[in-house]
Amino acid sequence: MRVSFQLNGRPCTLDLDPIRRLIDVLREDLDLTGTKEGCGEGECGACTVLMDGLPVNSCLVPACQLEGVSILTIEAVADDPRRRRLLESFVEEGAVQCGFCSPGMVLSAMSLLDRCPDPALEDVRRALAGNICRCTGYERIFRAIDRSKGRAP
């Protein structure tokens, strides 16, 4: 089926099998490999992208539901000067170790900060609960978000 949606701020029209997963559209059809697959079942959050500003597991989104939506992946964030501080904070505070959870984690953090610029730690924990990190213990991810909040992103 023909599907038209916004991808990283640009219009995108593709012919897709209705049940094809968004993660496969991104990684295989569009060579956007920044979004990772960790479990395929919506449990780990490594595949998180933003859909109309909200974090979703792209491994659970079928192509037939992309019509008219706006998708944001890590590739757009990487090049966005407004996000530089957030990304730098992650790197400098030790919030990145193996890096596999990082793109998804950043997008979830970004979505939270865009909707709530000064979240309490409890809000941050809730917002990131769907992004498993096995390396850091989360402590430095919280510090990175703390460091980047409340200022010009």
Next chain:
Amino acid sequence: MTAARVDGWDKITGRARFLDDIHVDGAWIAGVVRAGVPRAHVRSVGFDPSFDWSRVVRITASDLGVDNVVRIIAEDMPILAAAEVSHAAEALCLVAAPDRGMLARAMGAVHADLEPLDAVADLEDALACRTVIRGNDNTLCSCRVSCGDAAGVLASAPIVVEGTYRTGHQEHAYLEPSGVVAIPGGRSIEIVGSLQCPYYVQSALERVLPGLRFRVRQSEIGGAFGGKEDYPSVIALQAALLALKAGRPVRLSLDRHEDMVATTKRHPSRIFHRTAVDRDGAILAMQVDAILDGGAYVTLSPVVLQRAVLHSTGAYRCQHVDVRGRVVATSTPPNGAFRGFGAPQAIFAVERQIDLVARTLGLSPLEVRRRNVLRPGDRMPCGQMLDAPAASEVLERAVAESGYEKLRARKPSGRPARGVGLSLFLHGGGFTGGGEARIGGTAAISLARGRAEVLVSSTEMGQGARTVLPIIAARALGWPPERVSMPLADTSIAPDTGPTVASRTTMVVGRIVEDAARRLESRIREHLASIHSLGASEISIREGVYVDSGGRKLATIDQACESLGPVRQEARYSPPEGHSFDDATMKGDAYLDYAWGADVVEIEVDTETWEVRPIRLTLAHDVGRAVHPVLAAGQMEGGSLQGLGWACMEQIRTARCRYLEDRMSTYIVPTAADAPEFSTVIVESPGRFGPGGAKGLGELPVGGVPPAYASAIEHATGLIAAELPITPEKLFHLGSSTGRRG
């Protein structure tokens, strides 16, 4: 402040290329048809003729054409099951196809005719020997460490305390599942994969395909924790054989479910302690009986066992020790390396035993630890003398930092019940005994155009090797760290520095790198000395410029390198003077150095639902010298949270030898909402061996949290847990069996 990790920007922007991000032209996809039955006689593996088998490539044990062996330590494990199936995830048939759809259809057309045999379900079942699958009594390996006369002292001791402690499987749950790609060349094969030890894989390939040349390299690794130490040899062999048969690249990537079902786990344990003490809490003798469940094959069990046995008396001194260890075989996938490698199991047991001693004598857990903690001049049971153990130091730091004594003195009351617990532990860095000497690791530094490359077989898997090793080299060279880099591990460019395991990367590999860098530094000075007719010792480097003793500029780094030309300097591991260990008697210097740790865990318990909430973890870990403090703290916190998960929610039960928890929805790990607050104290008690006194630190943190967590629960509720994980269901059961309600 040390600069941010070198690979951080690529990782945070999603640009870092993990295995499945790497496109390989013309690669087929591989799948493994697995037995599905834990033990069976293989009558036949048949193929549905209605499927067009010419469209794919398939391999069974009968058409392998090469030795059917995955070389790890022993050679008891086959690449594919031949006459007998030994565990349910064992490979029966390998298939490679052009796409996933065809692969699935081909795999569905494979029909194995299996005659089920009696299986050994678990550790207890193995000990009972109703069914024997290995040797006479299901033993895979055993070892013993002893000193003094433990039996004699125990026989006459006034007070003897006994306890049995159990731990279960733990799954690594690295975010990136396992995978490799095999790319055949003329008479060569390249393996790219998410793997910790490229030379292990190379060795396994050479064993089976001796006529070929190999290149094994890592892709960016999304976590490993030991789970990618030996298993990659299995899938690399499987992919390589398919690639050779297909004459094209083959990608074998496991999805999460398959990874959880088939790959290695932490060895379950049952450890019995019998301790003689006096009334004041001094330990007089320790007898330990440790049993580990190794799964169906030997793989790394002998070394896991050695480490468990050598850590089984913990951070305490005792002159009369007898530790017997045994690994038993069960009809489950082989267990393997997992951060800590036998030590966390041993530490849980000994720490709980110390708490039991305290409780029995009416002393505080802290008091008993202080009384028995290892001091300078003490010896470990294997006989190794400790000249400067930092055990006391970390203990007192953790206690002070957390306010443990005040918290522990508080009577738990009200809802939720609060509790605090303490643990003291250690981790021997580097390979056990003569292991480092046997590896004889070699590092190289390659100099060209004013830049240095550190060439080692150590893999970057998140721990920061690609940041830390260049820093060590840069310091020895006197160069700014930006001029030194380290590529992803690749056997075609780096010598064998040994595997990325055993907390050896900073301490042992770092030392070899430092040696190479020092030699290189000398060569540069000698070169400049000969040009300028000076003595080499008159030359030094200051702010990136080589100067003479008067401060006169001789050359910039770029100039010095240009005139020197490209240079490669190697260095090899050499054991410290007098360092030796006898594997047969388990006597001598077991480890190059020990790192020490103490944890304080504060929790809240809802005594109605038995949900436990960890509030704060105070970590005081001695890392010798922190080369990169942020990365060091990351290892401490990340490892501690893995320990916490193992302690409270990570559980694998088996039914008919199959794991019940085999997906991320059922095998649960801590989320951001489950993590406690951390109070992280890096203690630096420099060791003698590592660069600047650095010690191994990657594994130390895992063992500390579980016993401290158990102790905190005991403080809050009076319930004594001797088994991991400590789930609400178990606490409820303990609470109701002691007659205690809500």
Next chain:
Amino acid sequence: MMPCHSPRTVSEAAALLRERPTVIAGGTDLMVAIHQKAIAPASLLDVTRLTEARGIRVDTALDIGAAETFAAIASHPLVLSHAPALAAAASSVGSEQIRSRATIGGNLVTASPSGDSIPPLLALDATTVIAGPGGLRELPLAGFIVGYRLTALDPTEILLRIRIPITSRFQSFAKVGPRRAVACSKVSLAGCAGLSASRFSSVRLAAGAVAPTVILLEETAAVLLHNEPTPDLAERAAAAAEREARPIDDVRSTAQYRRHVLGRLVSRFVRSAR
């Protein structure tokens, strides 16, 4: 390529349903089932674009579109004021990522005994609005879920809306899972109770994950009715709930533990009732 339709109106949907497509809402259950090879749909019907299935409003009841996501429900002012127990349940489902997509309709149609929206809806005496070839019909939630993962929905019907009576009664929701977030309930309890002259004048307690379906604890409610919420009453109600529940041992928990925790949650409900 499989046929897939995203009808905007109920009448479009009704026509398409005659072909027995696989219905997809948020996809958070369905896509996992496909990934685990439990099902392989031949055609899809996406119900998330049905205008009649969207929107949250109040008329004579709080009326929630079946296609509304848990993220929307958890933060909607009308839900927070009229059905706070449902808002609490909605915010406890899965993760942010799941809540952004999973729908209340999907949760009801999946009809798992641990579906978190079901206990508050049952406690609040919600009614389902179903669209079928014959038009609309209303069915109380208790009649909608008929068994373990079974509903009264005919394959030609879709769940369109959920209606919740406006009430000022005390209501709450509690859930116990294996970790603090992203957790499938081991036990859940929602309650809605009216008090008059300090005595329970009405009680509805709905328990999840302690039986093949979410169940109303009727015997427990009977223990409470017309009595004052004292600690003693709380314990008698807890005991009644423990007898009334029919939990099992499974991969997530044990029957004994579930029974005990249910009792505790009931006791807490009684002690906190105002």
